Structures are given as C-alpha cells and as structure tokens.
Amino acid sequence: MTNDDSFNKKAREVEIRVADKIAIAGTLTAADQANGLATRVVSATKWLFEIGLINQLPVGYFGASTGAAAALVAAAELGESISAVVSRGGRPDLAGDKLSKVTAPTLLIVGGNDYPYIPQTGTSNCLQ
DSSP: OOOHHHHHHHHHHHHHHHHHHHHHHHOOOHHHHHHHHHHHHHHHHHHHHHTTTTTTOOEEEEEEEEHHHHHHHHHHHGGGGOOOEEESOOOGGGGGGGGGGOSOOOOEEETTTTTTTHHHHHHSSSOO
C-alpha cells in the first residue's frame, strides 16, 4: 500500500465515523464538527511527515470559524510538532479541554465589532 492509499484509507475511516455520528445523533454539534475536522488535519499532517515532505520545516495551522477550533485540537494532539496556530474569527472555545494542551504559540484574531465572538476567544479584556 502506498502512502497515498494509506492516507485515503484513514480519511475514509474518519468520514465513516462522522457519518455514523450524524446517523445516531441526527446532527453534529459545532464541537463535533471541529473534532472531526481535527482528526483529518492530524492524519494529513502525520502523512506529510511520513513521506518526508515537511520533516525539515516548521508546521503551522490556520483556521477560521469552526476550523480554528480544529486547528487548535490538532495542534494539541501533535504537540511540539506544530510551531504556530492562527485563529481568525474562530471559536477556540470549541476545542474544549484540549485548548489547554496546545503548546504552540497561538494568535487569536477577532474583529473589534465581532461582539458575539469576543467572549469566546477570551480577548474581552485585551486592549483594542
């Protein structure tokens, strides 16, 4: 089996687990969506390391909206392998308890008028 086949097999397994969850629960919560996406991001990153494409490079994640939580969850799982995370207008709160496990420097970007998201990013007490 080639590395491409291995990655595609893992991605398909994730899709099946997500589909099963939808069938059981009816819908996925935003946190479930973030965790499902994070699983795919982790698999893709591990695959890129396995084939040697990024072994000598710093790896960073960028995510927006629910993708920001996915980037944080993935960074928490991969630990020191991830050099930086950027969240634009995202929902870091959806990363749950994994947020405290992120070791990479993290930049949370939220607009000053994005009032619904400011408390969720923990930036409500920051200087504007």
